[in-house]
Amino acid sequence: MQPFKLTEEFLAKVRLLIEATNEGELLALFEELHYADIAEIINELETPEAIYLIRLLDSERTGDVLTELDEDLREEILAELSATEIATELSEIDTDDAVDIITELSEDLAKEVISEIEDREHAAEILELMRYGEDTAGGLMAKELIQVNENWNITTCVREMRAQAEYVTRVHSIYVVDDSNVLKGRLSLKDLLTSPNDAHIKDVYIPKVDYVGVHEKSEEVAKVMAKYDLEAIPVVDEMNRLVGRITIDDIVDVIREEADKDYQQMAGITQDVEADDSILDLTRARLPWLVVGLIGGLGAAMIMGGFEDIISEHAILFFFTPLIAAMAGNVGVQSSAIIVQGIANDDIKGSIASRLSKEMLLALFNGVILAVLLFASTWFWKGHLLSALAISLSLIVVIVMAGLIGTFIPLFLNKRGIDPAVATGPFITTSNDIFGILIYFWMAKIILGI
Amino acid sequence: MQPFKLTEEFLAKVRLLIEATNEGELLALFEELHYADIAEIINELETPEAIYLIRLLDSERTGDVLTELDEDLREEILAELSATEIATELSEIDTDDAVDIITELSEDLAKEVISEIEDREHAAEILELMRYGEDTAGGLMAKELIQVNENWNITTCVREMRAQAEYVTRVHSIYVVDDSNVLKGRLSLKDLLTSPNDAHIKDVYIPKVDYVGVHEKSEEVAKVMAKYDLEAIPVVDEMNRLVGRITIDDIVDVIREEADKDYQQMAGITQDVEADDSILDLTRARLPWLVVGLIGGLGAAMIMGGFEDIISEHAILFFFTPLIAAMAGNVGVQSSAIIVQGIANDDIKGSIASRLSKEMLLALFNGVILAVLLFASTWFWKGHLLSALAISLSLIVVIVMAGLIGTFIPLFLNKRGIDPAVATGPFITTSNDIFGILIYFWMAKIILGI
Numbered sequence: 001m002q003p004f005k006l007t008e009e010f011l012a013k014v015r016l017l018i019e020a021t022n023e024g025e026l027l028a029l030f031e032e033l034h035y036a037d038i039a040e041i042i043n044e045l046e047t048p049e050a051i052y053l054i055r056l057l058d059s060e061r062t063g064d065v066l067t068e069l070d071e072d073l074r075e076e077i078l079a080e081l082s083a084t085e086i087a088t089e090l091s092e093i094d095t096d097d098a099v100d101i102i103t104e105l106s107e108d109l110a111k112e113v114i115s116e117i118e119d120r121e122h123a124a125e126i127l128e129l130m131r132y133g134e135d136t137a138g139g140l141m142a143k144e145l146i147q148v149n150e151n152w153n154i155t156t157c158v159r160e161m162r163a164q165a166e167y168v169t170r171v172h173s174i175y176v177v178d179d180s181n182v183l184k185g186r187l188s189l190k191d192l193l194t195s196p197n198d199a200h201i202k203d204v205y206i207p208k209v210d211y212v213g214v215h216e217k218s219e220e221v222a223k224v225m226a227k228y229d230l231e232a233i234p235v236v237d238e239m240n241r242l243v244g245r246i247t248i249d250d251i252v253d254v255i256r257e258e259a260d261k262d263y264q265q266m267a268g269i270t271q272d273v274e275a276d277d278s279i280l281d282l283t284r285a286r287l288p289w290l291v292v293g294l295i296g297g298l299g300a301a302m303i304m305g306g307f308e309d310i311i312s313e314h315a316i317l318f319f320f321t322p323l324i325a326a327m328a329g330n331v332g333v334q335s336s337a338i339i340v341q342g343i344a345n346d347d348i349k350g351s352i353a354s355r356l357s358k359e360m361l362l363a364l365f366n367g368v369i370l371a372v373l374l375f376a377s378t379w380f381w382k383g384h385l386l387s388a389l390a391i392s393l394s395l396i397v398v399i400v401m402a403g404l405i406g407t408f409i410p411l412f413l414n415k416r417g418i419d420p421a422v423a424t425g426p427f428i429t430t431s432n433d434i435f436g437i438l439i440y441f442w443m444a445k446i447i448l449g450i
Numbered sequence: 451m452q453p454f455k456l457t458e459e460f461l462a463k464v465r466l467l468i469e470a471t472n473e474g475e476l477l478a479l480f481e482e483l484h485y486a487d488i489a490e491i492i493n494e495l496e497t498p499e500a501i502y503l504i505r506l507l508d509s510e511r512t513g514d515v516l517t518e519l520d521e522d523l524r525e526e527i528l529a530e531l532s533a534t535e536i537a538t539e540l541s542e543i544d545t546d547d548a549v550d551i552i553t554e555l556s557e558d559l560a561k562e563v564i565s566e567i568e569d570r571e572h573a574a575e576i577l578e579l580m581r582y583g584e585d586t587a588g589g590l591m592a593k594e595l596i597q598v599n600e601n602w603n604i605t606t607c608v609r610e611m612r613a614q615a616e617y618v619t620r621v622h623s624i625y626v627v628d629d630s631n632v633l634k635g636r637l638s639l640k641d642l643l644t645s646p647n648d649a650h651i652k653d654v655y656i657p658k659v660d661y662v663g664v665h666e667k668s669e670e671v672a673k674v675m676a677k678y679d680l681e682a683i684p685v686v687d688e689m690n691r692l693v694g695r696i697t698i699d700d701i702v703d704v705i706r707e708e709a710d711k712d713y714q715q716m717a718g719i720t721q722d723v724e725a726d727d728s729i730l731d732l733t734r735a736r737l738p739w740l741v742v743g744l745i746g747g748l749g750a751a752m753i754m755g756g757f758e759d760i761i762s763e764h765a766i767l768f769f770f771t772p773l774i775a776a777m778a779g780n781v782g783v784q785s786s787a788i789i790v791q792g793i794a795n796d797d798i799k800g801s802i803a804s805r806l807s808k809e810m811l812l813a814l815f816n817g818v819i820l821a822v823l824l825f826a827s828t829w830f831w832k833g834h835l836l837s838a839l840a841i842s843l844s845l846i847v848v849i850v851m852a853g854l855i856g857t858f859i860p861l862f863l864n865k866r867g868i869d870p871a872v873a874t875g876p877f878i879t880t881s882n883d884i885f886g887i888l889i890y891f892w893m894a895k896i897i898l899g900i
Contacts, residue, residue, distance in 0.1 A: 437772060
């Protein structure tokens with residue numbers, strides 16, 4: 001099939017059918033749709049319409065639909081459903097997705113829902129997963145996986161796999177464990193297809209298998225899976241026992257969320273928001289940086305106010321403050337962004353000192369080019385040699401300083417275990433602006449001999 | 451295995467062994483390593499050392515190592531290898547990876563390499579893939595896949611699959627085609643394991659399968675695969691014939707590259723660079739924005755120069771220009787970034803007009819809060835009511851204008867088929883700065899009655 005495209009017409013039709021409570025046609029319409037498409041449709045509906053559909057459709061599909069919905073809408077829907085209804089939805093989805101939904105509920109409701117889940121093993125697995133931190137391998141993994149005992153033969157293995165496969169959406173790898181559930185290796189589909197039926201697993205399995213510990217950070221898991229092009233990775237506990245499996249689709253989500261977060265951080269957006277969020281939510285996300293910027297701007301104004309006595313004679317110095325502030329900010333963000341990406345990709349090698357001396361050279365090189373351009377234009381514009389010289393020379397110093405700060409801060413944050421992406425955000429940019437203007441006036445005063 | 455961690459000691463040992471041309475120990479050391487780890491090691495070596503290792507190790511692994519290397523180093527290594535040597539490496543890797551490497555070679559060398567590839571079918575497939583644009587499904591797909599004819603029975607199917615599996619690293623899905631190679635559906639591993647041996651494929655296969663057209667854009671493919679949590683997707687030509695398969699590991703790369711590009715764009719970095727690139731490369735990537743910023747700063751200086759006659763009486767207006775420029779820039783980037791992400795995630799619905807009116811409300815709301823803060827601090831600082839009022843009211847207008855421009859530009863670019871991420875880059879920010887300062891002085895003059 002070609003991917004489904006949601007049109008206005010389709011949406012209008014769905015709404016009409018819901019208004020007419022035309023169950024038959026609605027069921028027929030949704031029959032062929034993927035749960036991700038159904039979620040896309042429901043995201044566009046009003047909450048009561050959404051709840052009507054969730055109740056109407058088979059929970060085998062609505063469970064997965066729930067996991068794909070926008071968080072706000074899901075919250076509203078779950079608030080309307082009974083604990084038993086929620087439990088039915090959760091019974092139909094993988095343990096990792098069930099945990100994601102349950103952790104959004106109030107503690108009491110969560111308990112009630114878990115007690116209502118009919119399959120007690122499923123409920124126990126969900127409870128087990130709830131113990132792990134959201135940003136760890138344990139928080140990402142699902143209990144659904146195919147595992148075989150090294151002592152089985154191929155025939156037993158295939159029989160057991162058939163039974164397990166009932167509960168596992170996608171097979172990926174077949175993990176081999178010993179009697180204590182310790183991960184020993186994996187069995188390839190090829191070997192399964194090509195080995196004689198009475199061969200023992202322990203004689204045909206591949207003893208090499210990548211795995212991660214249950215407390216490993218999500219970002220690390222993402223790096224490992226991306227590096228080795230893995231589609232699934234088994235998760236083991238402290239005793240190397242197989243406890244779960246992480247699949248690449250969850251890692252794709254981690255990578256995207258991580259990228260979105262870094263992007264918003266650089267844009268000065270302090271919370272995860274979307275264009276469709278309310279004005280209040282958007283304000284909460286946007287106002288903090290603007291306030292920081294305002295304070296920075298006030299600081300800059302006060303610095304300039306301190307040089308007020310030279311304003312009548314050297315007005316030109318004041319005209320160039322936005323330029324100086326912008327260049328300090330830009331150079332700072334460029335340097336930080338490269339370091340932040342380098343850290344994210346494990347590409348930063350060598351000492352902080354060697355990084356700083358490289359950045360100094362680079363900033364000096366760029367600074368001289370820019371200063372020559374600025375000198376020529378300013379001299380041409382105002383015809384005042386000494387001012388042009390003072391402004392241009394200060395620019396070099398400001399650029400070098402901004403480059404050094406932009407390089408140092410993310411490296412320093414990373415060494416202290418803080419997310420270096422913070423360095424591209426408001427505080428650093430704003431302080432670069434202020435420092436830039438301060439250095440600029442000092443330098444200019446010295447050169448102009450004021 | 452726990453993921454491999456490259457240490458300084460390990461690297462020093464490798465270098466010593468290379469210097470001593472100790473082939474035996476080197477082979478033993480690399481025996482157990484994944485090609486991604488070997489690539490990580492080689493990335494840290496000097497080019498002659500790297501070439502020595504590539505020649506020493508088995509081409510069954512060095513082929514994959516080559517695909518994982520940093521582009522610059524790979525280029526240097528390929529320049530030293532003969533066409534026959536390159537052909538041997540390429541024979542061992544998947545067609546999509548082979549194409550990525552071949553397209554980096556000069557046209558003549560590429561031809562020679564292809565003619566040297568022993569497996570003529572492999573060579574023909576590589577040639578076929580080279581026809582497609584790099585950013586399309588055709589440019590991403592590999593020819594390696596498992597396909598079965600709908601007219602086969604399970605026994606034939608398993609036999610043929612065993613043969614095909616020789617050439618396919620990972621199986622993922624089994625695609626079902628008819629006699630004309632038209633994609634009909636897929637066969638699940640479950641069905642394969644659970645159907646009787648004499649069952650015909652056409653009676654057990656799943657006729658629903660997601661696919662993409664060979665000319666579909668990579669970003670679209672990434673969206674589809676992420677949305678439906680697919681690990682592989684078949685690619686069909688205009689006549690619905692199965693021509694290739696895209697796997698999720700390539701999509702993970704697409705998602706990361708796309709995110710890196712957007713991130714660098716916002717940081718004002720115009721080319722894909724890494725912290726380890728040369729100062730010249732880094733300058734090429736960073737200087738363009740800085741020059742744009744410089745021109746913007748000169749523009750701002752000239753605007754301020756135009757108001758020079760009021761500087762002695764209203765110096766305070768000049769002190770606030772960095773603040774106004776920073777706020778205009780910040781608000782603009784915030785609005786653009788949210789729209790750019792919304793477009794990337796297909797979340798932007800409704801008309802441009804409705805977006806703009808929402809942003810106007812939001813900017814007005816934020817603007818008023820910030821203006822009140824600014825008014826209070828300025829009044830407190832300088833005690834001049836009218837100036838404080840003029841500066842604060844102008845700030846509101848500047849913020850609303852910056853928000854509207856920041857919202858409009860990416861929506862407009864997207865409508866015209868241009869990557870909206872450009873809107874977070876230098877040109878928009880810089881023009882927001884200039885417009886902001888211009889509006890500010892105009893407004894202030896009106897309010898102060900100058």
